[in-house]
Amino acid sequence: MGLRPNLLTRRTAGVATSTLALLLSTAAVGVVPAASAFSAAPAGVCAEPADANADARVAKGGQAKLDPNHLTAKQVRDREADLAAAQRERANFRTGAVAPLATVTIPVVVHVIQENSTRAGGNIPDSLITQQISVLNQAYAGSTGGAPTAFSFQLSKINRVTNASWYPIVQGSSAERSMKTSLRTGGKNTLNMYLGELSDGLLGWATFPKRTLDKMDGVVVLNESLPGGTATNYNQGDTGTHEIGHWLNLYHTFQGGCSGSGDSVSDTPAEASPAYQCPTGRDTCSATGKDPITNFMDYTYDSCMYQFTAGQASRMLTAWNAYRAA
Ligand SMILES: [Zn+2]
Secondary structure: OOOOOOHHHHHHOOOOOHEEEEEEEEOOOOOOOOOOOOOOOOOOOOOOOOOOEEEEEOOOOOOOOHHOOEEEEEEEEOOOOOOHHHHHHHHHOOOOOOOOOOOOEEEEEEEEEEEOOOOOOOOOOOOHHHHHHHHHHHHHHOOOOOOOOOHHHHEEEEEEOOOOHHOOEOOOHHHHHHHHHHHHHOOOOEEEEEEEEEHHHHEEEEEOOOOOOOOOEEEEEEHHHHOOOOOOOOOOOHHHHHHHHHHHOOOOOOOOOOOOOOOOOOOOOOOOOOOOOOOOOOOOOOOOOOOOOOOOOOOOOOOOOEEEOHHHHHHHHHHHHHHOOO
């Protein structure tokens, strides 16, 4: 039920039969048992993230277990310690302190990965991409109902690449590494966005910022999740908004569940687990506040999510100045 029917149909071509069966059998649950599609991944590729530098968004019925950014408590602690270290580095007057920015325009390079020249083969029109940039600018300006952030986005290039061996884009695969190593351009401030059909029912995934430039840096987004695409309930462009939130150092609102510092943002109420669809009034933790189901960093339908908080805006700008500013 949860998996988008059009994707199920098309995915039969690109994914092993056993994987498809697994997706179907668990479609109503949203969480997958031990066996995973990564049994089909090339040898040497880790099923779980080797580090905490990637994150994903999963549709209802998709394999949440494969979301590489369900971080462990230790991974969060390590990332927070790294952020503090990066901030100290930037503030070090002996090595030349970097003046913090208050507003940021992010150049965006969009790589459209195609299997062939058909729409089903990944050939989405430029209009979807320009609409995606517009959705990002609205979301990050706060004009959809949330807090304004420091960020705006400027499309600098659309790079169309036909390469069947990179299609669909398989999270964590050697093909993903090869694709990014070949295509990534710009410095740490350049957002590289890879669009295509994706493995494992994922809507997208992203890397968190690092102190050094990494060729894997960027966001991967389901092509048909762009505004006007065919991904029912997930076709208003908010997968892009969500993944870029990770790229700017945000965790999921349900990170850490009800305990501890959760998502390391103080104005997003704690949430025990991902929310799907649009469960108005959901309240899974005893701490104050209902679940932040309308937040871009949850898993709800695009029609349900429309905001970042002031705390998230602040966290993103802090991380930008620590990691991505020149
Ligand atoms: Zn995510």
